[in-house]
Amino acid sequence: MTATILDLDFETLPDRTVLPEQYHQASALVRIGGRPAAWVRVPVTGGAVTAAAVINAVRAQAEPAFWAALARRRMGVAESQPQSPAGWPRATVAVCTRDRPADLRRCLESLMRLPDDGQEILIIDSASNTGETRSVVAEFATVRYLRVERPGLNVARNAALHSATGDIVAFIDDDAVADTGWLRALVGAFANPLVLAATGLTLPLELETPAQEAFEAFTPFNRGFTPRTYTRGNIHPLAAGKAGAGVNMAVRREALLRVGDFDIALDAGTPTCSGGESEYFARIIRAGYRISYTPDALNWHCHRRTPAELRRAVYGYGVGIYAFWFSRLLAGELAVPLLAAIWFWRDQFPGMLRSLLRRPGAPPWPLPLDALRGCLAGPGAYLRARRAASKVTA
Amino acid sequence: MNPLPRLSVIIATRAAPPVLEQTLASLARQTLPAAEYEILIVSGAAPEEALRRVPAGFPAALRVLHQPGDTAGVRRNAGAAAARGALLVFLDDDMQASPGFLEAHTLAHQNADPRSVVIGSLNSVFHPRAGGGALAWHALDLRDWWEDAFAEMAQPGHRFAFTDLFAGNFSLPAVLFAQAGGFDPTYPCRDDFELGYRLLQAGARFKFCPAARSLHLDATTFPRSLERKRAEGQVDMQLARRYPELAPELPFTPQVDGQARPVRALREIIRRWPGLGRALQRLGLTLAAIAEAFDLRGLWRQASAGLLTVAYWDGIFRETRNWAEIRELAGGPPTSPLPALDLSRGIQAAEAALEQGCFTGTRLTWHGYPLGCIPARAGAEPLRAEHLRAWLAGPGALPTARAQAAFAALGVEDDEAFDFASYTAPEAGDWVDFDAQLKNHKPASLLMPAVVTDLDLADGLPALQAAISRAQPALPLRVLLRRHGAPVAWVHLTGAAAPHRPEELIHAILTQACHAALLGAPPAPLSNPTADISVVVCTRGRVDMLHNCLRALQNQSMPAREIIVVDNAPLDDRARRLAGELGVRYRTEERPGLDFARNRGAQAATGSIVAYVDDDACPAADWIAALARAFDNPDSMAVTGFVAPAELDTPAQCLFEWEYGGMGHGFVSHLHRRDLMEQAGLLWASGFGVGTNMAFRRAVLLQSGGFDPALDVGGPAGGGGDVEMFHRLVAAGHALRYEPAALVWHTHRRDLAALRRQLFNNGRSFGAYLLTCAARRSVPLGSIAAFALFDWAGGWLLRRLLIPGKLPRSLVLAEILGAILSPLAYWRAHRRVKNMS
Helix, strand or coil, X not given: CCEEEEEEEHHXXXXXXXXXXXXXXXXXXXXXXXXXXXXXXXXXECXXXXXXXXXXXXXXXXXXXXXXXXXXXXXXXXXXCCCCCCCCCCEEEEEEECCCHHHHHHHHHHHHCCCCCCCEEEEEEECCCCCHHHHHHHCCCCEEEEEECCCCHHHHHHHHHHHCCCCXXXXXXXXXXXXXXXXXXXXXXXXXXXXXXXXXXXXECCECCHHHHHHHHHCCCCCCCCCEEECCCCCCHHHHHHHCCCCEEEEECCHHHHCCCCCCCCCXXXXXXXXXXXXXXXXXXXXXXXXXXXXXXXXXXXXCCCHHHHHHHHHHHHHHHHHHHHHHHHCCCCCHHHHHHHHHHHHHHHHHHHHHCCCCCCCCCCHHHHHHHHHHHHHHHHHHHXXXXXXXXX | CCCCCCEEEEEEECCCCCHHHHHHHHHHCXXXXXXXXXXXXXXXXXXXXXXHCCCCCCCCEEEEEECCCCCHHHHHHHHHHHCCCCEEEEEECCEEECCCHHHHHHHHHCCCCCCEEEEEEEEEECCCCCCCCCCCHHHHHHHHHHHHHHHHHHCCCCCCEHHHCCCCEEEEXXXXXHHHCCCCCCCCCCHHHHHHHHHHHCCCEEEXXXXXXXXXXXXXXXXXXXXXXXXXXXXXXXXXXXXXXXXXXXXXXHHCCCCCHHHHHHHHHHHHCHHHHHHHXXXXXXXXXXXXXXXXXHHHHHHHHHHHHHHHHHXXXXXXXXXXXXXXXXXXXXXXXXXXXXXXXXXXXXXXHHHHCCCCCEEEEECCEEEEEECCCCCECCCXXXXXHHHHHCCCHHHHHHHHHHHHHHCCCCHHHCCCCCCCCCCCCCCCCHHHHHHCCCCHHHHCCEEEEEEEHHHHHHHHHHHHHCCCCCCCEEEEEEECCEEEEEEEECCCCCCCCHHHHHHHHHHHCCCCCCCCCCCCCCCCCCCCEEEEEEECCCHHHHHHHHHHHHCCCCCCCEEEEEEECCCCCHHHHHHHHHCCEEEEECCCCHHHHHHHHHHHCCCCEEEEEECCEEECCCHHHHHHHHHCCCCEEEEEEEEEECCECCHHHHHHHHHHCCCCCCCCCEEECHHHCCHHHHHCHHHCCCCCEEEEEHHHHHHCCCCXXXXXXXXXXXXXXXXXXXXXXXXXXXXXXXXXXXXXXXXXXXXXXXXXXXXXXXXHHHHHHHHHHHHHCCCXXXXXXXXXXXXXXXXXXXXXXXXXXXXXXXXXXXHHHHHHHHHHHHHHHXXXXXXXX
């Protein structure tokens, strides 16, 4: 069940959008006044998506935030939106990449389309095996290239934070594409000095294969259309991953002084596979700072296409969460086992049952098992990664 | 003598603590030239103490005054008296100014109203621990409180009040300060609120200036906060006595009654036995400390909030222990009703009215209809255009947009159409989403017999009047709201002693009809306006009902190609005679059974589309037009529509419609297609539509083999032929569209016994339907078994037996009994069909 992706404005819906034959349905981003407002599934009839079908889908699926935005729009009352980037902190866009030259080119092309507010674009080449990454970057005159010999996504993120010239470092994955308003919205989220990190809305760039559909359905980056600010008051640090993901986040460079570097024993390029940004978010929240989620900061992520890659990603998320939690346990947070037990009892175990029984809406088997296997491997992976990290530093 | 500075920065300090050094250092690094400002340190301690804090080579003029006294107000007044600048900037000794701080204050006063009071922004600084260690929760809460207070002021359209004046960082012209009389030095705290109130009374204009940023080096501990709360309580009581009109705005007013039980108990103990109360407070402090040590955030929040509240009341009781007095003060002086402001003549007109008049608060209306209100707040600035804009962007957005859309749809242009002035809404301002209510908690009044009618918004006021004229005084009214023919929402009026009024219906539409008013356009014109639709009505011995149905079919906005009455195993010739009188085609089907009759109708039909309606139903006037529109898309192979109750006269009918789920399938058009759904969805074919309102492309229907006569209403299975047909078509890959615009009114079973029989049949027929699916292998057997077990038996039958809601368990049991007997029914039905053929 694959779908094509549409980007529509609710006030200028085309009567018919004709689609290539192979699509039976479309996933549509519906904007109001250019701002993302709803993400809906629309059936394709007669080879096209009609305006009526989109309206029906919105009526059935949109969040309350959509109706409030529409009502405001119809009243001609503008929402409080930072208009001019003058006087805003300067931003650096950092892309950490490893051996994905084609994806990187697509990402860089989208970054070139961002409005120019004087931002720097920085590519961190994380120990790529070939020179292709460097030659792709060379095609773009204004892009700075930095090579890090040591593998590890968090190593690359630290390199970006330390060598960026902007006050805000916005991270985007090499397999993602930025919307034109992405950077401004992320930077605008830092108006409050307590905000050390900001996250945005990530939607799928394509849903061409069942694996991509499953990825979008069961490990969604989509955090909804209501802006939120996460603080110690409303989120537990160990659940800070809810605030967003590394595919679409920005960090105030000052955070290096406040909460330190990213943990190089975590995330891609190490045995722990993921969890690097969740652990960083946890430290930000625990230290009393804030993370701001703004759906206006939109980017599109190209999910892995094959079932094998999907299973590996799901396994990796399991490893990452438990590695991150284990690191907090080692740091003396005794709440970790309780949280893990609650998560297992409330989500993982019922999820596995539902998946085994093939209940509607349940992830296809063996994805839940992969995630659980990842969890079990997490603490060991963390210990190994930490040992490796200390060896290199020594 | 030096030329006069433009600004005097007044820093009042009790003891010139070390933190003052940082404050002064920040003032030495200003973008404003040093000649433009002077610093006045008013110290309660010896001047030498303060002088020690001054950094070497301080660029601007600086004087230290010695002013003993208990309150900061005394020192601030002394500073103001000695100031030489035309503009006074007040800064606390624990605040670091940003480099542009003084420049921002200066700029904010340039070319501004001479009565401007500029409030600078504040960010709380705490001491982060490297590596992200934990932070004392009280410091965090306090910091969040500060942050929220200033973030609130930064919102566009914030309405300033006396509580927004913060003495730690604000500036005003010296003349204005003198006119207002300066701080009242008798108050140990809240002196800024009190000054703010007098300033606003004198017509001062408050402004927030985010660029005048200061960093607050807050070192307040929890015990100090408690002490401060005590002082605040005491002063609030004094303020309430001095300015009774302010009492409703002070924190104690909402707390008089609205507190958690332990907090109220502790408060009462403190009032009667202060000593015991203090001991209990210390216990509470220990509890809070334990909560923090064990990372129990929820417990901490309750304990700390409770302690702070009790400390505040401790302060109040120091002033008075007389509850009667406190209550009387909390009541505030009597208020006058708010003036109304109608928005229907445009936002600009309303804004102009606000800018002219001195509105303290207003009731906002749309052609007289109440949208909401901006309350009058004592001690707040008068309403201005930006406040209205903020209200419209926030709480007012949805009600106003709905009212705008609904009144425009009804074509209301003058204010005289309704008399809202004499109408009080039953629950004013309470927006009930009826759809949501049906899903969650259902009001008991739903099961009261009611009058049913419909109202098309597009027909304007006359339709509204007609709908309300059908209302009966003591009975509830259920209005099916339509727009250009398509049903969009149910609107419910509860029964009242007096006759219903049009204003009541307007209110109900606006509050209950969800988003119906926001969306909806006239339907697109048909590409082929002559529909090729044959309508088949299967009947058996119900000639009166058949008559109604046929009359409705003959009065369609778009005529059918033909109307065919299929008389099923006729007992007499009344139906034949009726068909002859009305000039419709007549066929008989001798084998008893609805599905035999339906198949006979399909064979007899000559149109390319066959539409079915039951004899106990009555199609709306544009039923055929809506079906034709749905079939306009060549992909649609079958279409089902909305079935509304024609009457809700008996409890059985109400139960069936509102509790069992009725026959309607929602107000949103939906496409059912195999590639868009999962196996379980495919098996819930009863959710695709009902047999009393369905239409098929004739070729597809005949090709599929027609309705399964084993699943017959008259036979042992008790029905299910329609559901099985929907399932078979969708399973075969055809698209079935549910189109609510195709509306049919159906008379539900009137008495409980018939309803019980119907539910028993539902159980039997659905089981037989599932067995048929299994026999035909339209879906893998495993999926059918899982569906039957989890979705049907578990999620539908047993769940309602355990949590029956308002549906009597006997009815649920009837359905379960039917389900249990369904295998037997399936077997008997097949034997019967075999015998017949």
